[in-house]
Amino acid sequence: MTTDPGTRRRVPAGAAVLREDVTDAIRGAVFEELAAVGFARMSMEGIARRAGVGKTAVYRRWKSKLALVLDLVSAVAVQGMPAPATGSLYGDVRAVLELASYALRHPVASQVIPDLLVEAARNPEISDTIKAALLDPQQGIAAVVVRDAVARGELPGGSDPDRALDLIVGPLYWRLAVVRAPLPKGYLDDLAASAVAALKAN
Structure with missing residues (x-):
């Protein structure tokens, strides 16, 4: 069986596909959660609940709340x-x-x-x-x-x-x-x- 070189390569089975709309929802939830409870009381569970996604969706993108907040703050710096x-x-x-x-x-x-x-x-x-x-x-x-x-x-x-x-x-x-x-x-x-x-x- 030959493969048409013009055919788009399929994503391997089992590969994580990170939806942008979910990522955006999580980022928005982080700012809202920070404003509501502060960094010390903020949790990945709370972020997931506020974003309307599963906790796994948050951990798939960031390993901890610190990594998540640092990523968002760094993104603000890029906008300038x-x-x-x-x-x-x-x-x-x-x-x-x-x-x-x-x-x-x-x-x-x-x-x-x-x-x-x-x-x-x-x-x-x-x-x-x-x-x-x-x-x-x-x-x-x-x-x-x-x-x-x-x-x-x-x-x-x-x-x-x-x-x-x-x-x-x-x-x-x-x-x-x-x-x-x-x-x-x-x-x-x-x-x-x-x-x-x-x-x-x-």
């Missing part, structure tokens, strides 16, 4: 956030604050991020992944904002991007993630102006 290019330091800072505030006010992210930061203090593996997903991209954006501002003559040469990031995002994170207070009208405008003034004062 583009550096603003508004043509002014104030405009760039205001754009960064707008995007950051949107992320921090998201109902799931507002629960997940603080919880993962607590776990990162206990687990170096989580810490490294969180750094790659959250800190490194933000540092890259701050570096671009500072570089462009220096090129336009708005900031002096040698301005520190890390200090800029602290001044821009630090107060916003404190208010939204730690204090959990609402943002008054015009808050982001005022914060952007204050951050720019502080950067220029350097």
Whole structure:
């Protein structure tokens, strides 16, 4: 019996075929479970129940809840956030604050991020992944904002991007993630102006 070379090769019997819709459902369930119970109380069983799949479907894709969460956080890092290019330091800072505030006010992210930061203090593996997903991209954006501002003559040469990031995002994170207070009208405008003034004062 000959095989037509144009015929598509069949998947071997018994081979695991991972359906994308099931994988997507599990990923969505992880974020919901993290927001609901936190990393410490999260379980593979709870994730499977929330996703509407069997526990085996979860373990077939990830060996543990740590591996699952690290994979999802790493995926967020790949998506990234583009550096603003508004043509002014104030405009760039205001754009960064707008995007950051949107992320921090998201109902799931507002629960997940603080919880993962607590776990990162206990687990170096989580810490490294969180750094790659959250800190490194933000540092890259701050570096671009500072570089462009220096090129336009708005900031002096040698301005520190890390200090800029602290001044821009630090107060916003404190208010939204730690204090959990609402943002008054015009808050982001005022914060952007204050951050720019502080950067220029350097």
